[in-house]
Amino acid sequence: MAKYVIIGGVAGGATAAARLRRLDEQAEIIMFERGQYISYANCGLPYYIGDTIKEREKLLVQTPESFKARLNVDVRVLQEVMKINREAKTVEIQNHKTGESYVESYDKLIVSPGAEPVRPPIPGISHPSIFTLRNVHDTDKIKTYCNERKPRRAVVIGAGFIGLEMAENLHALGMDVTIVEMANQVMAPLDYEMAAEVHQHLKTKNVEFYLKDGVNAFEKVDDHVKVVLQSGREIETELVILSIGVRPETKLVKEAGLELAENGGIKVNEYLQTNDEHVYALGDAIAFPHPITGKYVNTYLAGPANKQGRIVADNVVMGNTRVYKGAIATAIAKVFDITVASTGLAAKALKKEGIDYISSIIHGSSHAGYYPGAMPYTLKILFQPKTGKLYGAQMIGYDGVDKRIDLIATVLMKNGTIYDLQEIEHAYAPPYSSAKDPVNQAGFVAENILTDRLKVMNWRDVSNMDSRNICLLDVRTPEEHELGHIEGSLNVEVDKIRERLDEIPRDKKIIVYCGVGIRGYFACRILTQNGFTDVYNLSGGYKTYEHTTS
């Protein structure tokens, strides 16, 4: 009878345990969890705090009792594994209920300890109104604090996915929320012009945010906290959520001499096995080669952790038969009314890696415009300049954002190209899409760029340009032009361009723009085929330009 020991009882650990049991009814399976709860919905925690999820027990997907009854797994909560003795194949456990320590042996050890929120040694950080959020315990503390203290103001430090979810949920409780973020934008996996749309949305919700600013100190002022920023700004508040990131929980495995990657994650091979053949690791704690760069990266996401749990169990029980292929960090968040999603690498990440790329932005609507309820979206894709191999995508909109990001992620993971996007055979009826889905359109536009049928510039190129050497050509209608345009631009409506070619200078670089890019493209085609040689379309049109430069 095999004996399997698991460290960590939530996304990775519990899933591995469940699959282990289904594969091997006879094995002894022990799952250690240092906290009080297993199998809880980490991802639901912000929504419980914000009262969107009303019942606390909904967060507890499984309990030690249900796990025992259904899966005959020996779940030991409030018991922390303090040491791994690899030679002896044992672990040392501290029982936090009794204070006792003891030793348990294993045939195979599965390590899924997760990650811990970063808490830098900022002066005043131990103030009792400052919280991090990782587990049910943290959640209970925040919830109790909110119920008892009824804070009216909150500051969220760090504007990642969890930070923004918390901002929304605290806002839902009626608090005035301020976000502080070191970077010049929210949501690091997005490129700036995409994040700019999120900024605009946050403004409409009266959420204040300070970018390019960090915390110098927290100060106690009466019964609340003063957050002192590096810029000198001071914000008084009753509640601080610190969500500036997490780092893998690797103390235990490091002490056991298991190999770590440079960034600190547990290094595993394609079978999710550490450098000790009897020890497998998964979840937030591991580092695995990124499918595009090949470099070891951490992925702090529940989907991959769950999928890895099944792979690990298979490899533990059946020998190394199942290969993990890595993750491209496909992620999504609801930010108030909008949905923000990304997959693969952003332009800034590609730049950092020294990978050549082209990017393209389109705007459109979630389904056929003639059917009620169509909502705008913005979709940016990044691809290889010759082959069109996909590198990444980012999308913001209202509905159907998840659908398109999932489709692009699926194509990307299969080493697909922008041509594959064109061919996606989506299910179309007016309530769901258009006859050409946004993913198809993204592929069409990208092809035009790749094949030099269309030269594009992005908002940054254009805003950095010396306007004397170029002709900015606004091909929207005079009415649209009137409502707002890039300074110094000439307005020749696309539908009139063939008649008005004379008015457009032939000796200048021409940068065409329209609302979102499509009429600009049409105009570029007309100009190029009428002998204009230096013609560019502004990617994403005036919409992206305005978002980013306003």
Added chain:
Amino acid sequence: MAKYVIIGGVAGGATAAARLRRLDEQAEIIMFERGQYISYANCGLPYYIGDTIKEREKLLVQTPESFKARLNVDVRVLQEVMKINREAKTVEIQNHKTGESYVESYDKLIVSPGAEPVRPPIPGISHPSIFTLRNVHDTDKIKTYCNERKPRRAVVIGAGFIGLEMAENLHALGMDVTIVEMANQVMAPLDYEMAAEVHQHLKTKNVEFYLKDGVNAFEKVDDHVKVVLQSGREIETELVILSIGVRPETKLVKEAGLELAENGGIKVNEYLQTNDEHVYALGDAIAFPHPITGKYVNTYLAGPANKQGRIVADNVVMGNTRVYKGAIATAIAKVFDITVASTGLAAKALKKEGIDYISSIIHGSSHAGYYPGAMPYTLKILFQPKTGKLYGAQMIGYDGVDKRIDLIATVLMKNGTIYDLQEIEHAYAPPYSSAKDPVNQAGFVAENILTDRLKVMNWRDVSNMDSRNICLLDVRTPEEHELGHIEGSLNVEVDKIRERLDEIPRDKKIIVYCGVGIRGYFACRILTQNGFTDVYNLSGGYKTYEHTTS
């Protein structure tokens, strides 16, 4: 200067025309449309009739004028191409406005004439209250009839996607709607147990439907129609919509000696070229090899027509450079509150083709159960019994059905397997999915079946079985069992099974079932690994069984 002539000015034709112009600014492009309108939203027509789409002009995506202004295409509406002279490379046109006929030459001809509704010679079919729906003209007629006559009862003959959309929209106008369908189910691309869910939904909306029944005659009774069915049943009504299918418009090309496929569609090669190298064809009118069976099939869908339009234009202008890969009929419809979608081949189609397959049904919820608003779905997939290569999928639910069908279609079109479904890296946050998306779960379940870890039976096998030779084991809770169960089943709750193994007979075939299949799977694993050898899980559980047998 090249001269391109296009027959048909809607999905395929107009898209080809637009791309032609973008590729070739100098070409002469003439688009003939025998009707009054081009570029209209066929797919929106039912919703305009039902007042969901309020403004008629929204249906007209482009007009001859806008097409001229933006694309410089010579659009000739109310002009029908009556003859193609391939040797002379000319077409003969009848101008319905003036009654004149004339001839136009072409370098390349693009044929996208669509399909026409089938109108069998049933006695009384010319009654003025009987309509088919294909274009704006038909729509205007139905709309005017509804406005003027204010019918209170309607009969829809034929329960395909369009028939059901019409049923919903007439119902929205306050009519009592009856559906008549020859088959034993609605929506032919679905297998029976999936259609059964649609039947149940229609019942909740008080839509009457008669299956396995056809129309023998229409009779005039006072100012309304009597629909006389083959069963003898008679339905009096004020409005009949005939939606029993379409057939490709091929009279013209047939007379021109262009090759047709057996089913009547225009035969084209992978460049969408007919057997005349100067004539390309696309849209509803063509037949193209099915990616799975290799047999020529028609696809009556707007997505493929639009995509083909772009391919045809490319091949016409640049020579045969772009290959069309066929379509697997990925389709979707909103049917009242539910969404119904399918892709690839259904079980019945596979059977007909003599292709071995396995099918598997799962039920679950559209997103994490702990986040509000999660709605149930049913997902059936079909795959090759050895390799797991995907053959098709059908899904019914509320939200996110489109997402999952698109993902499966994308994997399928790349010759993907159920293992690819497992690996789909979906964007997960509680409002959008679960840590394991339904498509992942479908892949997991399928693998268990493929690897013989789980043997399954479907509702039909079970309902045909002699209950004396088997043990039907209900592993739900006693409370669930009490509320309804398959007759003669033994109830041993999954969580108690390990303690109650003695109660389960070892000499009988055991068919386990639970609510949806998952607890049944767990139970099967326990039993099999405890020496029970002949154990099956009921695919889709009691939910599917009840739907189909009630």
